[in-house]
Amino acid sequence: MEKFTTHTGVGVPLRRNNVDTDQIIPAVYLKRVTRTGFEDALFAAWRGDPSFVLNQEAYSSGSVLVAGADFGTGSSREHAVWALKDYGFKAVLAPRFADIFRGNSGKQGLLAAQVAQEDIELIWKILESEPGTEVTVDLEARTVICGDVVAQFQIDDYTRWRLMEGLDDIGLTLEHESEISDFEAQRQPWRPKTLPAKHLPAVEIEAARPVG
Amino acid sequence: MAGTLAEKVWQDHVVRKGADGVPDLLYIDLHLVHEVTSPQAFEGLRLTGRTVRRPDLTLATEDHNTPTLDIDLPIADLTSRTQIDTLRNNAKEFGVRLHSLGDADQGIVHQVGPQLGLTMPGLTVVCGDSHTSTHGAFGALAFGIGTSEVEHVLATQTLPLAPFKTMAITVDGDLPPGATSKDIILAIIAKIGTGGGQGYVLEYRGEAIRRLSMEARMTICNMSIEAGARAGMIAPDQTTFDYLEGRPHAPEGADWDTAVEYWKTLRSDDDATFDAEVVLQASDLEPFITWGTNPGQGLPLSANVPVPEEIGDDNERTTAERAIEYMGLVPGTPLRDIHVDTVFIGSCTNGRIEDLRSVAKVVKGRKKADDVRVLVVPASARVRLQAEAEGLDRIFLDFGAEWRNAGCSMCLGMNPDQLKPGERAASTSNRNFEGRQGKGGRTHLVSPLVAAATAIRGTLSSLADLDLGEETDLTSFDGTPLAPLDPRLQVQV
Numbered sequence: 256m257e258k259f260t261t262h263t264g265v266g267v268p269l270r271r272n273n274v275d276t277d278q279i280i281p282a283v284y285l286k287r288v289t290r291t292g293f294e295d296a297l298f299a300a301w302r303g304d305p306s307f308v309l310n311q312e313a314y315s316s317g318s319v320l321v322a323g324a325d326f327g328t329g330s331s332r333e334h335a336v337w338a339l340k341d342y343g344f345k346a347v348l349a350p351r352f353a354d355i356f357r358g359n360s361g362k363q364g365l366l367a368a369q370v371a372q373e374d375i376e377l378i379w380k381i382l383e384s385e386p387g388t389e390v391t392v393d394l395e396a397r398t399v400i401c402g403d404v405v406a407q408f409q410i411d412d413y414t415r416w417r418l419m420e421g422l423d424d425i426g427l428t429l430e431h432e433s434e435i436s437d438f439e440a441q442r443q444p445w446r447p448k449t450l451p452a453k454h455l456p457a458v459e460i461e462a463a464r465p466v467g
Numbered sequence: 468m469a470g471t472l473a474e475k476v477w478q479d480h481v482v483r484k485g486a487d488g489v490p491d492l493l494y495i496d497l498h499l500v501h502e503v504t505s506p507q508a509f510e511g512l513r514l515t516g517r518t519v520r521r522p523d524l525t526l527a528t529e530d531h532n533t534p535t536l537d538i539d540l541p542i543a544d545l546t547s548r549t550q551i552d553t554l555r556n557n558a559k560e561f562g563v564r565l566h567s568l569g570d571a572d573q574g575i576v577h578q579v580g581p582q583l584g585l586t587m588p589g590l591t592v593v594c595g596d597s598h599t600s601t602h603g604a605f606g607a608l609a610f611g612i613g614t615s616e617v618e619h620v621l622a623t624q625t626l627p628l629a630p631f632k633t634m635a636i637t638v639d640g641d642l643p644p645g646a647t648s649k650d651i652i653l654a655i656i657a658k659i660g661t662g663g664g665q666g667y668v669l670e671y672r673g674e675a676i677r678r679l680s681m682e683a684r685m686t687i688c689n690m691s692i693e694a695g696a697r698a699g700m701i702a703p704d705q706t707t708f709d710y711l712e713g714r715p716h717a718p719e720g721a722d723w724d725t726a727v728e729y730w731k732t733l734r735s736d737d738d739a740t741f742d743a744e745v746v747l748q749a750s751d752l753e754p755f756i757t758w759g760t761n762p763g764q765g766l767p768l769s770a771n772v773p774v775p776e777e778i779g780d781d782n783e784r785t786t787a788e789r790a791i792e793y794m795g796l797v798p799g800t801p802l803r804d805i806h807v808d809t810v811f812i813g814s815c816t817n818g819r820i821e822d823l824r825s826v827a828k829v830v831k832g833r834k835k836a837d838d839v840r841v842l843v844v845p846a847s848a849r850v851r852l853q854a855e856a857e858g859l860d861r862i863f864l865d866f867g868a869e870w871r872n873a874g875c876s877m878c879l880g881m882n883p884d885q886l887k888p889g890e891r892a893a894s895t896s897n898r899n900f901e902g903r904q905g906k907g908g909r910t911h912l913v914s915p916l917v918a919a920a921t922a923i924r925g926t927l928s929s930l931a932d933l934d935l936g937e938e939t940d941l942t943s944f945d946g947t948p949l950a951p952l953d954p955r956l957q958v959q960v
Contacts, residue, residue, distance in 0.1 A: 272786050273661060273761050277900040282881040286532060286546040288506035288553045290614075300902045323782070325662040328695065328761070329898060330879075331597040332504065333613035351662055354697050355597060355611055362615035411629060412488035424615070425517070428492060428623045431483050435520075435625055438482045438494050445718035445726035446496055447585045449564050450523040453715035454583060458571045460848045462539040463871045 256364045258421035259394055262345045264318030266390035266401055267308055268382040274322055275329035276356065280338045282330075293334055294341040309342075313386030321378050321390070322349040327356025327367075336363045346392045348399060348408065350375055361414040362424060368392060370399055374406035394419060469736035471633045472702050473668040476608040476733065480591050482625055490627040496590035496607075498620050499576045500527040500563065502554040503881070504595030508618035509557040519561040521624045526585065527558050527565040530575045531596075532881045535844055535871035538568050547882065561621075574847020574873040577601040577815040581685065582849055584714025588703035588730040593620055598815050598897065600691040604684035605711075606703035606733045608668070611692065631697070632666050632742035635735070637673040640750040645930040647825075648683035649817060649895070649914035651675065651747070652690045653755040657765040659745060664696030667743065670735060671701050675749035681710040682821045689816045690897050693762035702734040754929040756802060757899045757912040759790035764899075766802065768917065768929050774798040793901055794909050795889065802927055805911070809892040810835075810922040811904070812915060813844030813871075814878040817895035820845075820853050822915040827859040829919035829930065830866040836925030841868035842884065844876040868922070880905045893921040 284296035301307045308314050320339065326349040327335060336359045339347065346366040360367040370378075381402040382388055391400040392408075394415060399406045417424070428435075470478070483492040498521075505527070512518065519525060532547045542548040551568070558565035566572040572579060577598055580586040588606035593599060595617040602609035616626055638651055656663075669691050676684065684701050691699030708727055711717045718726045735741075757765040758772050764787070766773075772791065775798060778784040791798060796805070812818070812826055823845065835841050843863045845851040851873055854860055860870045877884040878896035886892055886908025895918050899910040911927060920928035 271789075272782055275761065275898075275900045277879075277898065277903050281902055281906065282531075282879045283906075285503050285881065286544075286550050288510075288550055290507040290510070300906060325665075325695070328661055329597065329692075329900060331595060331611035331613055333507075333595075333615060336613070351665065353662075353695060354665055355613060355692075359613035359615065362613065413490055413627075413629070416488075424627065425515075425619050425622050428619065428625055428627065431492065432623075434483050434492075435494070435623060439624075442494075443725070443729075445722040445729075446590065447587060447716045447718075448523040449497075449526040449585060449716075452564050454572050455715060455849065456571075458852055460538070460569055460571060460573075460851070460872065462569075463536050463869070465536050466869055 256421045256423060259364060259366055259418040261391065261393045261395065262318065263389050263391040264345060265314060265316055265387055266319045266321050266378065266382045267314045267317035268379045269308060269320055269322040270379055272323035273325045273328060276327055276332050276335040277329055279327065279335040280332065285332060285334050290337060291341055293338040297338040297342045311386065316343070318343050318345045319390040319392060320344050320347045321375060321382060322347060323375070324350040324372065326352050328353040331355045333359045333363070336360050336365050340365055348375065348378070361417065364418060366392060366394060366418060368399065368408035368410055370406055370408045374404065377404045469739040471735040471739045471741060472606060472670055472700055472733055473608060473633055473698070476589055476591065479589065490629045492625050493591060493628050495593050495620050495624055495626060496524060497580065497585055497592045498525045499580055499592065499594035499599070500525060500617070501530050501576050501596065502550050503531040504614050505557065505617055506550065506553045507614050508621055509561065511618040512621060517622045519563060519621045522562040524624060525563050526580070527554060527563050528573055528576050528579050529554060529568050531875045531879065533568050533874045534882050535874050535876050535884055538872045571848050571852065574849065575815045575818065575875055577689065578819060578846035578850065581605070582714070582847060584711055584717035587711055587717070588707060588733050593626065597692045598689050600697065600699050601685050601689040601815055603688040603691065603698050603700040604681060605707055606700060606730065608698055608700065610697040631668050634664065634667040634669050634743040634745065635741040636669055636671050636745045636747070638671065638675040638747045638749050639673045640675055640748050642675055642749045642752060645916060646752045646754055647914045647916055648679050648686045650752050650755040651749065652687045653757065653762070653765045653912060654752055655745070655747060656690065656694045656763050657755070658747070659694050661693060661761050661763040662695045664691060664694035667696050669694070669696045669699040671699060676701060677704065680821060681706055682819045685819070686816055690762065693897060703730045754914060754917050756917060756927060758794065758796065758802060759787065760793055760899055760901050762897065762899060762912060764790055765912070768802055768927060770802055772796045772798050772800045772802065803932070805927045806891070806925055807839060807893045807911070807921055807927065808890045809840045809842065809886060810918050811842050811877045811892055811894040811896060812918050813842070813846065813876055814896035815846060816897045817915050818844060818846030818850065820850050822895065823850070823854050823859050826915050826919040827862040829916060829933070830923065831862045833866060833923055835867040835922045839922055839925050841866070841922045842871060842877060843868050844871040845873045848873045877904050879903060893918050893927060
């Protein structure tokens with residue numbers, strides 16, 4: 256994962272609350288088995304609307320998304336983070352994020368910065384009155400700068416550290432491999448195992464056919 | 468020290484205690500896998516030369532993307548077929564147990580775990596699907612994860628997790644006839660909002676919850692995520708043990724006794740403190756439906772479409788205006804006057820045998836409204852078999868419904884089961900987001916009983932709108948009465 260310290264780029268005001276992950280990337284785009292190439296799927300249902308913010312020239316090269324509360328609710332699909340990253344976003348600012356989305360962002364190097372609603376409103380006003388204005392996100396100082404607005408943002412210490420160091424979670428965990436083995440040795444026998452497989456008798460399933 | 472149910476299960480899984488902001492490393496007992504959120508995780512293992520640490524704690528099934536018609540033919544959509552083939556190849560390469568389309572144990576991952584007896588109290592359960600919260604109904608700590616975390620669990624069988632807060636949701640009293648566990652959870656989400664549960668594990672308690680069947684409890688825990696909570700839990704009790712006993716992977720003999728003894732300790736201590744508490748009276752509830760585009764935009768069926776001008780908060784008013792416009796509704800319209808084009812009965816929320824039984828009981832001997840399409844999609848192939856053994860399929864077909872094979876189907880519209888632009892559905896699923904069930908589709912979330920009544924009348928309806936006759940016992944609709952299992956479905960190891 257690339258290290259993240261500070262980023263400056265065009266801010267994109269997305270004046271909506273409750274942008275769920277089905278809006279960020281609809282389910283039909285989740286059939287791909289790759290981890291990249293999702294830029295066309297980002298906000299797919301809204302991209303057809305010429306007035307949608309990303310369809311406006313001044314914002315199309317945006318890399319800092321400024322959204323309303325409860326961004327990333329709903330489905331756990333990490334594709335939502337991949338789509339934002341593939342489009343070119345490096346950071347999302349919102350007053351509140353859904354837990355799973357925030358976690359997924361941290362794993363993928365997309366900064367999910369929690370900014371107070373009042374500050375989001377101020378940043379929206381600047382970005383809307385002067386499209387193309389750049390926003391600077393400083394992870395070390397935990398600040399956002401847009402025009403004359405300087406705001407603090409929240410992010411948990413551990414995610415901040417991992418983002419700044421560009422660390423891979425699995426590698427970190429495997430440093431404690433012996434502790435995992437110790438834990439496994441103590442595991443109670445009643446806890447289930449999927450193998451060897453136990454199940455009810457195999458019965459043939461009849462295929463349903465189209466009607467009409 | 469006194470602890471909550473969630474804290475107790477957490478404590479029993481700490482491999483390594485974090486400090487100074489470093490999260491705890493938790494052991495994962497059961498990892499469920501499906502085709503949509505796993506390909507990139509397996510690819511990650513391949514690229515780093517890692518293996519699946521515990522294939523014997525991992526189970527895969529095909530559900531999100533699979534067709535519900537012609538399942539014996541090659542999948543027509545090539546991208547979908549590739550994704551299914553990818554899971555099959557990965558399962559083979561990494562030695563993971565997989566229940567494929569056409570297999571009697573295939574189905575929605577959140578039905579397959581419980582029906583095999585793999586989901587049990589006191590476990591940590593994860594899956595790359597946000598509705599993993601369903602398994603919390605057994606007193607397991609169960610939550611959805613992203614693909615990076617799927618890879619992490621495959622490689623290490625653990626997850627680093629930040630601590631959560633706890634919220635007690637107490638539902639007192641008795642549910643009135645015609646109201647179900649779906650109405651309880653829709654009312655809870657409307658009350659606390661789609662962000663109300665963020666950062667919390669919810670624990671549902673109280674008389675009304677205790678009286679619910681396991682399947683009805685699963686419906687409630689399933690939708691915890693729609694309130695923003697990663698997990699929802701219900702303390703295990705005799706109902707839980709009765710559901711589990713004799714299932715294929717349930718403990719046996721002395722292991723069963725040890726397990727039950729431990730499971731009985733899995734309840735929040737009387738003096739445990741929760742970070743937040745919410746109380747609801749079940750007797751105040753009536754059939755609940757959503758009118759908008761997030762699961763928190765719900766109202767009793769007897770209400771009207773909200774009038775945005777009457778909403779004080781700017782943000783809420785804008786959100787409501789947008790939702791009403793997308794949903795093609797007129798503010799002030801009685802919800803009962805809304806006509807639907809499609810009724811979808813299925814999903815990990817309400818596609819279980821009890822759901823199908825309660826729908827069958829309402830529609831038996833009737834005909835659906837002429838201009839309504841009715842889709843019945845069992846949650847798993849076993850549920851389909853059970854329904855057929857009970858003759859429910861005939862009731863649905865005579866009613867004019869389509870009887871499909873198992874899968875997620877129209878809940879998320881990844882397969883061909885989708886709404887067309889502008890089409891309106893009453894759906895027993897869990898999300899009414901814009902375009903969730905198909906681009907431009909409009910979704911009203913409802914209980915199975917409201918779905919059944921709506922399919923008969925063509926407009927959003929409850930049992931109260933039907934002339935049910937005296938022979939129908941309304942009190943038996945709460946999901947508690949269970950017919951004996953079909954002998955064909957006895958356990959064979």
